[in-house]
Amino acid sequence: MTVSSTPQNNTPTNLSLSGLLCYCRSGYEANLAQELDAICALHQIFGFAKVLPNTGFVYFAFYSPETTDRINEAVRFDDLIFARQLIGVFAHIPDLDRSNRLTQIHAVCTTLLPEGFRAQTAVVESADTEDGKELAKFCRKFSVPFRQHLRAQDWLIQRKTKQALVGVTLHAFFEHGSSIHLGISLPNNRSAHENGIYRLKFPSDAPSRSTLKLEEAIHTFIPKSEHQYYFNDDVNAVDLGACPGGWTYQLVQRGVHVEAIDNGAMDDALMKTGRVDYFAADGFKYQPQYGSVNWLVCDMIEQPDRVAQLMTDWLVNGWAHHAIFNLKLPMKQRYVAMCQAKASITTQLTSANIKFTWQAKHLYHNRDEVTVCILRTS
Ligand SMILES: C[S@@+](CC[C@H](N)C(=O)[O-])C[C@H]1O[C@@H](n2cnc3c(N)ncnc32)[C@H](O)[C@@H]1O
Structure with missing residues (x-):
């Protein structure tokens, strides 16, 4: 043979x-x-x-x-x-x-x-x-x-x-x-x-198991060869609904500076990295404190249409360039809810002349939620 x-x-x-x-x-x-x-x-x-x-x-x-x-x-x-x-x-x-x-x-x-x-x-x-x-x-x-x-x-x-x-x-x-x-x-x-099944090892110093959701999302949606481009020391992000800090942890590990928004408490060790600014604020009212950011990430437990609209507003206002967010889907008609969210976001971003790619996956580490990644293209 x-x-x-x-x-x-x-x-x-x-x-x-x-x-x-x-x-x-x-x-x-x-x-x-x-x-x-x-x-x-x-x-x-x-x-x-x-x-x-x-x-x-x-x-x-x-x-x-x-x-x-x-x-x-x-x-x-x-x-x-x-x-x-x-x-x-x-x-x-x-x-x-x-x-x-x-x-x-x-x-x-x-x-x-x-x-x-x-x-x-x-x-x-x-x-x-x-x-x-x-x-x-x-x-x-x-x-x-x-x-x-x-x-x-x-x-x-x-x-x-x-x-x-x-x-x-x-x-x-x-x-x-x-x-x-x-x-x-x-x-x-x-x-x-x-x-x-994308198996990942839980990092022992991460503040929450939710960290694996963002890690899997990054590996799933962004080719490895582009990780350094999208996440490095010169990149900044806003994390809405950040506590205790599992998603912020993933960003900080990649060198990103993060504005973490939540009324809860952030992990102490994460705060000591010097890469996190914490604001106790409502994620639906917060606006970026230091100008627009490269990334908006959001894991707030809220109605999917409210989160979809919030993400759209940030992107249309130019407050964030790219976004990764979870749409929580406790309802039975999850596919329908996802189609509605995609249609609403697509219509508004297209009207605003924003070119982007849309990716959405029910990841292995997700529960009743789907993770969406919107990357702006030039
Ligand atoms: C699923 S947890 C986020 C876990 C986080 N991504 C992590 O990896 O540790 C949802 C968080 O959203 C926050 N949250 C919910 N509604 C919010 C709002 N309107 N403004 C800010 N934070 C909110 C909650 O306080 C909670 O900490």
């Missing part, structure tokens, strides 16, 4: 797909399904989303097969708010023989993988739910014979990689022990993390 050094460039990826598989936080299946319905309808991809409450995933079944190329063009992972992962499914085996799973998987792959297909990585996954913990253990064990089998068939590259997902990746998603979805994800249109 030969191992090419750049096999992902050559491997055929235009498979015939029977549906789309997306992971999400348990309890968010209906929101994700609504979103997939809307995006697929927009691109005339006909099918229906199968929703099973609290399963942590949604399967959108196509009425007739679609190609990876068409789906990859129409459905973009970065556009999906509630999806943690995006996989094009080429086979669903609902009745896997538990005593000999690999035989059926082999037969399906032989029939459906195109000639010369070779994935760069392969993962065995299950939903991130309380009930799914045992299944997750099984998946970890099963991944060893699964990968060995793929390598033996030349469907997977021999080389070991540090990252879980590199290049074209083959996914085996177990719904339960005898139901599996087989699919592929492409590097430019998915989460780079196994199970779509």
Whole structure:
């Protein structure tokens, strides 16, 4: 068997797909399904989303097969708010023989993988739910014979990689022990993390666990190569609803000077860094004390339309250049609330001749909230 050094460039990826598989936080299946319905309808991809409450995933079944190329063009992972992962499914085996799973998987792959297909990585996954913990253990064990089998068939590259997902990746998603979805994800249109989960270590000196939300947001929305440009010693920010300081901590760690606004108390150690000015004020009335700032961040627990309007006002008034904020969504119709917020902000920023990019994600560290990042473009 030969191992090419750049096999992902050559491997055929235009498979015939029977549906789309997306992971999400348990309890968010209906929101994700609504979103997939809307995006697929927009691109005339006909099918229906199968929703099973609290399963942590949604399967959108196509009425007739679609190609990876068409789906990859129409459905973009970065556009999906509630999806943690995006996989094009080429086979669903609902009745896997538990005593000999690999035989059926082999037969399906032989029939459906195109000639010369070779994935760069392969993962065995299950939903991130309380009930799914045992299944997750099984998946970890099963991944060893699964990968060995793929390598033996030349469907997977021999080389070991540090990252879980590199290049074209083959996914085996177990719904339960005898139901599996087989699919592929492409590097430019998915989460780079196994199970779509961005695991971060909690910094022991951070004032609150909320710090992980902003850290994940920065990694998710801003390419690593641009971190230094967006966050450095010359950058300043306002943090609305800052206490006890988890978000301010992330900014200060990156050299940013922060005006922290809240009526609560800020973390002492953070105040001693000399990079934080604290103002006990109402975030809805506060105006920047030292002129406009590079960043507005906001984690206040408030109605999403009020926060959306506040962010818009800051950007339109030129008080802040970019913004990262949470829209708290305790209601059921979260997708609808997000569409309304996006429409309102987009209309007003466009009228003010502001060019910007909009990104929104229900991050792994979020609860009932979605994080939005608005970057002004020149
Ligand atoms: C979820 S906590 C923020 C946690 C913070 N991001 C962190 O990482 O530590 C929400 C904060 O918003 C503040 N808050 C809520 N409404 C506010 C308002 N109108 N003006 C200023 N702060 C407000 C609360 O006092 C609370 O500290």
